[in-house]
Ligand SMILES: [Ca+2]
């Protein structure tokens with residue numbers, strides 16, 4: 325196989341992987357902060373079933389263009405500010421009972437990602453995925469965190485991605501968006517294009533998809 329053929333083959337595989345991945349349902353409601361109002365985080369975390377699909381926030385609003393920061397998808401984004409404590413957070417709960425067979429086989433991976441941006445030097449952004457055995461904050465199984473120190477360019481959006489295996493017995497998940505308050509230095513931190521997808525694991529397809537995301541991440545940093 326020539327180098328060109330190999331390149332075409334890899335690109336085709338990646339394209340197929342992305343096409344398949346994009347066909348998988350994003351389990352988050354209003355992942356781009358375009359349609360629904362936010363509510364209080366306390367309300368969401370105290371009633372998973374009743375407030376599934378709401379973004380529950382500590383100190384945040386849904387905004388359009390804000391100075392030099394432009395939403396990367398759609399016309400709105402989440403604008404998070406300090407809540408005066410350590411970190412400002414936003415949460416959404418998701419019922420994954422329909423994935424129970426796959427999850428309890430030990431063969432599920434959660435792919436969780438979002439784009440972050442701030443008009444300040446070295447803002448500390450992060451996200452987590454938390455696993456629960458029932459629709460209650462009182463039934464935690466585990467949590468996995470990812471974080472990234474952002475560049476100072478308000479024109480660039482940088483992804484945070486975590487892709488842990490889904491623990492057996494998981495029935496609910498909580499997706500969390502985070503900024504360290506002190507790192508914002510009185511400015512806002514922005515989020516858009518959040519994503520939560522459950523995929524079979526481990527598969528070649530999954531590895532290709534993650535490889536593709538890594539490529540996108542590197543390209544994003546060059547902007
Ligand atoms: Ca958006």
Ligand SMILES: [Ca+2]
Nearest residue numbers: 441477478480
């Ligand atoms: Ca940036």
